[in-house]
Amino acid sequence: MKSWKADSDCCSWDGVTCDPENGHVVGLNLTNSWLNGRLNSNSTLFSLRHLHKLNLALNNFSSSTIPSQFGHLARLTHLNLSRSFLSGQIPSEISWLSNLVSLDLSYNYFKYFVGGPDDFKDLNLRRIDLEALVQNMTYLRELHLDEVNISSSLPQSLANLSSLTSLSLSWGSLLGEFPSNTFVLPKIQAIDLTYNEDLAGFLPKFRSVLPWKNMISLDLRSNKLQGSLPIPPLSTQYFFASNNNLTGRIPSLICKVNSLQVLDLSNNHLIGQIPQCLGNFSSSLSVLNMRSNNFQGILPETFIKGSSLRTLDVSLNRIEGKIPRSLVKCRLLEVLNLGNNIMNDIFPFWLESLPELKILILRANGFQGPIWDSHTNFGFSKLHVIDLSHNNFSGRLPSEYFKTWNAMLMVHGKINSKPEYMADHSGYYEDSITVMNKGLEMELVKILTIFIAIDLSNNRFCGEIPNTMGNLKELIVLNLSRNSFTGPIPSSFGNLIELQSLDLSQNKFLGEIPQQLISLTFLAYLNLSQNQLIGPIPQGGQFWTFQSSSFEGNLELCGSPLLMKCENNETPISTLSYESSFGEGFNWKAVVIGYACGLVIGLLIGHVVISRRAHWFMKTFRVKLHR
Template sequence: MAGCNLNEFPAFLEKLDSLAELDLSHNSLSGYIPEWFLGSRLQTLSYLNLSGNSLMGFPRDLSYYNSSQLESIDLRFNKLRGSLPLPSRQPPIYLVSNNMLSGEIPPEICGTDGNFFSVLDLSKNNFTGELPQCFGQLNWNLDVLALHSNNFRGRIPSFCSSGGSYHTPKMIDLSDNQFEGPLPRSLSNCSSITFLNVGNNKINDSFPSWLGSLPNLGVLILRSNYFHGGIEEPESGSVFPQLQIIDISFNYFQGSLPASYFQYWRYMEEYGHENTNYLSAYMFGPWVVANDYPIYDFSMTIINKGVEMEYRKILGYFKVLDLSSNNFTGNIPGSISSLHGLHLLNISNNLLTGSIPPSLGALTRLEALDLSRNDLSGEIPQQLTELKSISLLNVSYNNLSGPIPKGNQFDTFPNNSYWGNPRLCGDPLSRKCGSSMLLSPPSQKDEGPDAQFEVEWKAVAAGYAVTFVMGIVIGHKMITKHASWFAKTFGLRQLMRRR
């Protein structure tokens, strides 16, 4: 009965005593879920999907109603208000994201019998306070924990603290909150984890090299925190063996780029176009086969050039390396060219020196390369014309010189790809090689080039994101939370050098 434009719960449902599965998603249901429905049907249902309506809540605490048979309840994309509604028995799958729920998460969420959800999605609400410490003390059956886009604070619980070989989560997303302190070292026990996102918090720690032993970790997002210090050379050759997406942008890392890591990230070396599946976790239950709803898709947000893009699905072969907006120094290591499978490479807004390695031309899958706002010098290597898949190149605001290469994609890049390099010459710049004309780059505050780059980044991302949200990230939240981010984004490099 999904998508049938219903504006009330059908009365005949009260008489269906054997009803086990019900899908009323994407209708026009509003107000409170009726008492008669909760009293008569919740006790028989194993699967209930009410997502995509305008429901506001329950007439009394959800725990009042018998839900002993419930395996999955989906309340996403409604208008639920108040505190988190907890069923009398915790269903394996509980989805309440994209509502207006608030308050703290009660300790009762952990139950009394040691059982826990296998999929728990509380994301995109208004929850506050600290997470119950019992989160780190359970022998979970958890596969997916999505708590992003709330106002949680305090330290991250010690997930997987018991060690051993018990079931560990595949996905943890704590991004866009107010978590602080270091990452719990117990995360190194989460041997099954494939996706870890703690971006946009207040985490203060060094680079978590100790996560490198996790055999399945494919996505690691640390962006927009207070990570700091240098990235030390790995102690062994087997570190992050399955890593395909790493985003450590908008932090305080310094020192040389981690050249040895690039040599050991074997999965990024593979082209991987045969893997067209989306990154996800299976959600098991007796209703799976009948409803063709077996997976929970992972999602992420990447920020580039002030553009926020939400990838609600991530293709299995999509590979990203974002080290931008830190304080890295030294040369770009040639070992980065061994990552043949990369699609996006962003090392902009650092303090890098030396020349652009010609070996970057070997990254033939690359679709976006951003080296802007560094202190790179020398000529743009002719070998970069071999990047036939690239749709965005940005080398602006460096100290590059000589002629701009010609051929292939280089004939399509706009002149703002090269601004801020007064000794560069050739098309598309107004200064032709051999001419005495001086290039006068527009002000960095000019909205024209930024807007053009936003469109180009959008085009790069469209091939991989089923849908994305685009915005200029200069809002109050980011300014107050990460003042240094604001400074970096607008090119105030002197502030970075004083840190």
């Protein structure tokens, strides 16, 4: 703290607020101040008995416990200790702070290690201390305990906090039934109960207590809430009820909530038809996610001009019929996921006119016919992911088709860029998709904006692959397996410098494997099996790491890792191998052995981490693996 000088008035220091009448320090805001070290009970902080507001968020207190001396700061109205690497049991003395209006102890879950195995630290709150907190802090307006390990049911007295406007208890290991009267507190504006997988109960019939004017966000994701879907208060802008056990139909009254910007009901057991009015009930609706339910019938055909719709996800249902042409009016649409339904239509060429479309998933339906037309303009300039797998699409891929896919053509300078995810502009919702990557089906709980993928597998495409596909330098995943492609593998694939997963298996590719593929330094998965390839397998680069299964079913291929030797022992090796600066005695065999050992050890460690720390793995990497 540069401004904190002993010879100056402390009331002039950064983050310090004093009472103008008596000079007492009444406010201390040291958020994100690079404070390091333990928070000790004898700190002079606890001598500031006139403090009203204290914010120590976003610092590093080195896994300290919260000192009980906080309970002596009796005048505190605001206390924020979030994201500060605190751990251990929250002291019961915190409940003495009966004047608190805002309490935030959230997000102190972290990985901690000292010369041994990794450990995971968090704050713990006993049931008896939670009850005391709720009973004594009657003025509370904000209570944020995200990632605080509560591991018990919530006291019914929570519903007595009549001034409460914001309640956040995500990732708290809550048990039992949630006190339903809390939902109808008179001033409540935001409730977040996400990821309490053992939290059960029924949602109240909100419409019976209308009118409400305060509720803005209701986030109930990933619990065990059950019963029929309630209609949230008319003022609600963000309603998340995904990953629960909700049943029954969506009441048409949902369309009365025309302030909604995000409606996410995915991964429940809802039935019936998606109400037609959801296409036009609100010009402010940005996200409509009905993924993985038991919906039937056709999609709404009433999408309107001026729509704000950015994400439409109805995948994993039993939707039938055709893609509604009224979607062309949704000029802001970025994500269209219709995968895993029973729709029957031709390729929607007209979608090329949507200027913002980034994700197009039509996988596992009954779509058929070619995916291009001589009268189309070859749009899709912002497309990041296209998944047409498991349909009956047919025909050739024209060379002009990929020339306008600008988002896949450009190189964005990823090394120095900060990771960004696809999300609505409010930040409340992040898109997710399921993709085949490196031979595994993965659910990307968050989608990096740099993730670029094409999956045309399991169709009836034929003909040669156009060389222009090799210009899509941003591609990370390319899957053309299980089609009838023929001709040589384009040597231009050597230009796909970001490629990590390439699957060309079960086609009719001819000729030799292009030497240019050796230059793909990020290629971690390769499957060329069950084709008609011939000649020597390239040696060097990532090809050292691939197993024989990557090449099996090509009877005239030879060379490592296959047992079949090439004639005259001539196997082409990348010239890079001979340009090493390590000297004449450098042994590439040692590199391969070391790489293989490292790979095996890495896989074993990864398996242990994922199996034993699945909770942490999902929270950190936002990826779910499906076996």
